Amino acid sequence: QEEERLLSQAKRMAKVIAQRELEEHAKRENAWIVIDGDVYDVSKFAALHPGGEEILREYAGRDCTDVFYGLHRHEVLLKYQKRLMVGRMEGAEPRSDENRIKSRSELAGIPYCEPPAWQGFSTAYITEDHIQLRKNVRKWLDENIREEAELGELSGKPPSKELFLKMGEAGLLAGRIGPGEHLKLINRKEIFGFPIEKFDYFAEGILHEEVGRLACPGFVDGCGSGMAIGLPPVLQFGPGWMKEKIGKEVLSGEKRISLAITEPFAGSDVAGVKTTAVKSADGSHYIVNGTKKWITNGHDSDYFSTLCRTEGGLTMLLIERSEGVETKKIKTSYSTSAGTAYITYENVKVPANKNVIGMENMGFMVTMYNFNHERWMIIAYIIAGCRGMVEECFKWASQRVAFGKPLIQQPVIRQKLAGMVAKTESVYSWYEALTYQMTQLPYDEQSAKLAGTMSLLKYHSTRAAWDIADDAVQIFGGRGITQSGMGAYVERFMRTNKFAAILGGSEEVMADLGIKMASKSPAFA
Numbered sequence: 001q002e003e004e005r006l007l008s009q010a011k012r013m014a015k016v017i018a019q020r021e022l023e024e025h026a027k028r029e030n031a032w033i034v035i036d037g038d039v040y041d042v043s044k045f046a047a048l049h050p051g052g053e054e055i056l057r058e059y060a061g062r063d064c065t066d067v068f069y070g071l072h073r074h075e076v077l078l079k080y081q082k083r084l085m086v087g088r089m090e091g092a093e094p095r096s097d098e099n100r101i102k103s104r105s106e107l108a109g110i111p112y113c114e115p116p117a118w119q120g121f122s123t124a125y126i127t128e129d130h131i132q133l134r135k136n137v138r139k140w141l142d143e144n145i146r147e148e149a150e151l152g153e154l155s156g157k158p159p160s161k162e163l164f165l166k167m168g169e170a171g172l173l174a175g176r177i178g179p180g181e182h183l184k185l186i187n188r189k190e191i192f193g194f195p196i197e198k199f200d201y202f203a204e205g206i207l208h209e210e211v212g213r214l215a216c217p218g219f220v221d222g223c224g225s226g227m228a229i230g231l232p233p234v235l236q237f238g239p240g241w242m243k244e245k246i247g248k249e250v251l252s253g254e255k256r257i258s259l260a261i262t263e264p265f266a267g268s269d270v271a272g273v274k275t276t277a278v279k280s281a282d283g284s285h286y287i288v289n290g291t292k293k294w295i296t297n298g299h300d301s302d303y304f305s306t307l308c309r310t311e312g313g314l315t316m317l318l319i320e321r322s323e324g325v326e327t328k329k330i331k332t333s334y335s336t337s338a339g340t341a342y343i344t345y346e347n348v349k350v351p352a353n354k355n356v357i358g359m360e361n362m363g364f365m366v367t368m369y370n371f372n373h374e375r376w377m378i379i380a381y382i383i384a385g386c387r388g389m390v391e392e393c394f395k396w397a398s399q400r401v402a403f404g405k406p407l408i409q410q411p412v413i414r415q416k417l418a419g420m421v422a423k424t425e426s427v428y429s430w431y432e433a434l435t436y437q438m439t440q441l442p443y444d445e446q447s448a449k450l451a452g453t454m455s456l457l458k459y460h461s462t463r464a465a466w467d468i469a470d471d472a473v474q475i476f477g478g479r480g481i482t483q484s485g486m487g488a489y490v491e492r493f494m495r496t497n498k499f500a501a502i503l504g505g506s507e508e509v510m511a512d513l514g515i516k517m518a519s520k521s522p523a524f525a
Helices: 002-016 019-022 065-069 075-084 130-143 147-153 162-170 179-188 199-210 217-224 225-230 232-236 240-251 363-399 412-439 441-483 485-496 498-502 507-519
Strands: 029-037 038-040 084-088 256-260 278-279 285-295 302-308 313-322 325-329 342-349
Touching: 029 065, 038 075, 075 084, 130 147, 130 162, 130 199, 147 217, 179 240, 199 363, 199 412, 217 225, 217 485, 225 232, 225 256, 225 302, 225 363, 232 240, 232 278, 232 313, 232 363, 256 285, 285 302, 285 313, 302 363, 313 342, 313 363, 363 412, 363 441, 363 485, 363 498, 412 441, 441 485, 441 498
Parallel strands: 256 302, 278 302
Antiparallel strands: 029 038, 038 084, 278 285, 285 342, 302 313, 325 342
């Protein structure tokens, strides 16, 4: 039956419709319309049309391509094509790779909407394995996550356990931690076709960029952003048992972890944390008391890499969800599917002999080492968002007609697009150069040698994102401030891009840190 249905559908879509036949379907109860050469039967669909019934019936028996593209994005046709298409107009140009509608699972094919290596340019950093990785992971995300992501972003429902297990099985969770010994924990020879033994920071960056490209910021953070910053301290500085047990549980998707540093009392001022860890009388446990705030994934986490104040300084502890640990969701600018949480620790007992990450009173160092990778990951997400805005604006400016011509023929719009492209490409070029440096340095040296430059790049990327979001809204007009329809992605980016300007260190702190570290150069001694 399924084969018969598909065959019938293929024959129907291949049917050639003459102009005379089209005109015979120009009635309210029998309405066909033409969009880009394809003929659609909207007789029954008109009553369900979100934009109203009359606007569809008005164009019955006519070509409404220009009107359609002035109101909708290409993907709408993909959604309804199989159900509503009845054929193609006689004499219409045959479909080719150039004029067909592309799904979001494919490379965009629009200038500046993909990194240079995926636009056909030569690069010293990217190999064929990297090229294929982006294609593979984009297709996988489109088939396995996009639908749940859109629903979760709107409903606030966090990623399901099934989705986490699926991400774990595919190697996505492990890949987002980057290259390292932890990749041996997942028992795979490849991640989306990329050989494990070759896996590098460029490959990791591709995973972050493609996850960010889903354009569902709250849900995307819910898919393991807390893990991407909460698990590295365990893997880099935790004792053997911790790396093995926690690493396997989290990378498989069985358990979730988050990084608990920020407090109501201390944000960028990490040294100001007030959560305390006091040893019990017999020295066997720490008794932890305090609060943490704005903890990504905290509401749904099983483990927390928690920075505490101990007798001689700051210590990072692995705290399991247990008696005395309570999490409450915080509503922020993006979806609650991120699980952003307020955490309270009330007399929580933590084994002192096994749950210290690193060494006692060395928690500040562990935190600083971790920040470098976190900031780099945030930059990758920002790049994905900026490219997404460039893509949306190029598409919209090319199809939207105003004052008698497409928007892209207006010099003021081209000026905005030029600024968006220039900012995006400058951020990416710097990011690519720093990523290469990361491939050449051990984890501990990255913090010492790249922290200042990484801070400046994060500052540059979030400033660029703010300007790009602003220009995108202006290009989309009212649609750019509407949470549904053509401008939905633009509205989301405008509303949520400031997360990157605050999380992982505020813009002001990043800019100051970058110059402060530069001023300590021997050149100024």
